[in-house]
Amino acid sequence: MKRQLARLAITLGISLQMACALADAAAAQAKIQIGCTATSDCASAMVAVDEGIFRKHGLDVEMTPIAINSNIPAAIMSNSIQIGGPTSTVFLQAVDGGLDLVGIAGASVMNPTSNNAITAFVRNGITINEPKDFVGKKVGAPGLNAFLHVLFVKWLVEKGVDPKSVKFVEVTFPTMADIIKSGGVDAVLTAEPFVTRMTNAGLGSVGARYAVELARTDPIIFYAASREWAEKNAAIVTKFRDAIAEAAVIVNSDREKASASIAKFTKQPLDLVKATPPNQSEPRLKPENLAWWIEVMSSQKMLQSKLDTSKLVLN
Template identity: 25%
Template sequence: MISLSLALAGCSALGGSDSGGQASAGGGPERATLRVGMLNIVDTASFYLAQQRGFFQAEGLTVEPVTAQGGAASTPGLVGGSLDVAFGNYVSFFLAQSQGVGQFRLISDGYQADANTFLILARPDGVLRTPRDLAGRRVAVNTFRNIVELNARSALQTNGVDPNSVQFVEVPFPDMAAALATGRVDAAAMVEPFITSASRSLGAVPILDTASGPTADIPIAGYGTTEAFARENPRTVAAFQRAMARGQQAASDRRNVEQVLPTYIRIDQSTAALITIGTYPQSLDATRLQRVADLMQQFALTPGRFDVQPMLGPG
């Protein structure tokens, strides 16, 4: 297990300091500015807390968030060099690595699901009431073949619905409520804060919790870079890890998450107070992340067992 808390206490070998301040021994970060691919969702609250509270600045880093639709949209940016680091769901990272899109390294955990943080919602017209009603219907996911779709497939199968009977439709999270309201889709696989927003504005009702049963407490997403970037910029990566460790710790207090959400997502404080929040893990653990890879194998996203261990930590 690669503990982010350990990164706070002992990163001098990578050019850091014991106090969590800017690297001194061996020099500061090789790259002072980082372009970071981001999703503006609850999952990324720890990053924005780290930015707001000056944790990156204390490490000699300036971070420039670049909004993406999903992790699958960010991995080409990492490979092409338009992004230095990216927040992405683990399915997208593992799929890109297994398909030879690039060689990636996961450098910080980001978010883990909890009950009611991943829901399939429908209009309040009563046409869809149970998971079995989703058979043959159009269900929105933010991007194809990602953690949202994987969770949905697993939960559907657990509830006696053939996942292949569902037509998944790609719709960005911010557009899902409108897609539901206009009938473009019959249901939508949402995350927070869009779950709460759709419930308040549209009266959308939950049909299925997709982070339950085999996917309960499943790791969702983290921050990664390329193996080449990690190898060539070890002090930069270590500085990012230290700042994110402080951000993850700050996000463990719900009040901090509620405070920062309206600064990067278009929701008001009253909505922020109602959302369901998952967990911001303090470590990258291969055993936990392997659950995602094994589920990918079960649903034929990878041809065989994919070992996540080589992807953990700087090169």
């Protein structure tokens, strides 16, 4: 009887070990979908995929293109993607609206180079000499209440222009050239390499470099997940952060590798991507980094509640 109990105990122990091993293997092999729009802001994730950095850290990751940034929070909550790259503004408005999202790592931040790459690009036949010339114009933004849109509204306010006097519509980055060419909008809020591409095609010119005038250094895009997923997968989040930190070094120092990954994901010509440096990658994300955005969005009446920055970033 004792021998039978001992054998049973050994069998149960082995079974438990096998179950744990299988569970660990399943977790390691589970594919993580990261959703981002067609810009260089998620370059650290793109590089981490292409250079095998995620695999080195035991993660199986695939990048998923998202047309409009404001669609990312819903994609995260539906589990279509597990991690997304929302702009700071899209993230904050989603949280304010009741979605339990949390930032898990930094992606890109504003700096003089990236600010210079942001423009209001104006189609041929439209003349913009000063901010008030945007009054009455139809302006396309790659996501209403997303990064470029909120920054532009902030700029208009600082220049004494009522944002309500401008008509805003959503236009995805890949379709900007076509809609500018067709006259569907008077201007688009965009960034490199799309600015150079439309300029070279003779579709119009830069009407304003509004981000340069604002001269901020706050987060543009960061990686976010549902709080439930992040807390249940704490080990994966740690590995993800380590991989992103390693890839960020490459993004900021190796133009060749960064450009190749950006061109591959965004489907932009490599030469065009190489012509403009990617936005600065900053893998660290601190709660206080979101304070300015909350202030700006509150002033634009985009937030209904008082958000606590300490709850917005996973420890």
